Amino acid sequence: MTSSSAPSRKALSKIACNRLQKEMVEWQVNPPAGFKHKVTDNLQRWVIEVSGAPGTLYANEIYQLQVDFPEHYPMEAPQVIFLPPAPLHPHIYSNGHICLDILYDSWSPAMTVSSVCISILSMLSSSTVKQRPADNDRYVKNCRNGRSPKETRWWFHDDKV
């Protein structure tokens, strides 16, 4: 992201607002399987419940995603983190940050909250081991000052998990 992904508390632009309303309507008509949007009147922050897919390591577990939208959504990616407790996963840090390329460098404005959710669930589902990333402690310590995952210089481990 070239422009500052600064404090995501800047109000949504008109375009962002319109687009999010459309996404909200679409979600209500056709929510992605395994997700539940917890209704609030805050368009800029969505809290979404994820159910681990049956037959995976996370079956019967429920987690919460918090999605914050920047002023210039969808030109800029939303910030997506797990609220504690975050699932044990090789690409999910204990502070809830998720190492997933589409949330950062590979974001595209044609993606939606719904498509992001599906990617996250598929990332969970394909995991073969419940453990934290190798650099978890170092990374989490670096984020103590409340740094957003969008300010992290991520390098993406691999495409398999």
Added chain:
Amino acid sequence: MEGGLGESTSVPPPQSPSCSGNGANDAGDFECNICFELAQDPIVTLCGHLFCWPCLYRWLHHHSHSQECPVCKALVEEEKLVPLYGRGKTQSDPRSKSYPGIDIPHRPSGQRPETAPLPDANQFANYGFGFMGGFVPMATARIGNFTLATAFGGLIPSLFNIQFHGFPDATVYGTTSGFPYGFHSFHGGHAHGFPQPSSRGQQADNVLKNLLLVIGVFVILALLCW
């Protein structure tokens, strides 16, 4: 799905519940893949993905790391974008104002191949000239600037008729495009060789005249009765 939504997060009643995603499926085909509105100053990439020009421009120039299509990641070359020109709207774009602080240049214009040639023009001309021999100069002289092949073909019979009958009314006999008749009559020299379409036209003309006459009579009667 354009407009419709107020500022509040009011939820319209779900249209047919089975419909997937796109609220209004018909309009969905013409929604920009970035803002999800009906595309404004629409532009299509070579990979076939539709965007508002301001949306795509802003993405390519201010946010993306590479020149790729937001939908399919195909390479996007600006000089190969295709604008869509629908009916009616001018190119002024109110949306560019809603991307504050960014100057969005004019949408690339279409690349127009040269005008298609008239389908049979040469064929007819050649055919006609070869066939008619010495009559051509006279024909062109009389026709003046009717140089189109169809008009040419169509006018032959009328010239013919003018020659032999002195009918000044070229339109009645001429423009109903009966060149087979025309050519034949030239060669055969039948004095009464009217092209058939023409006589039909004449009949129609007469019917029309009669109709007008009747109407005229009615009008006069009406006036008298008042």
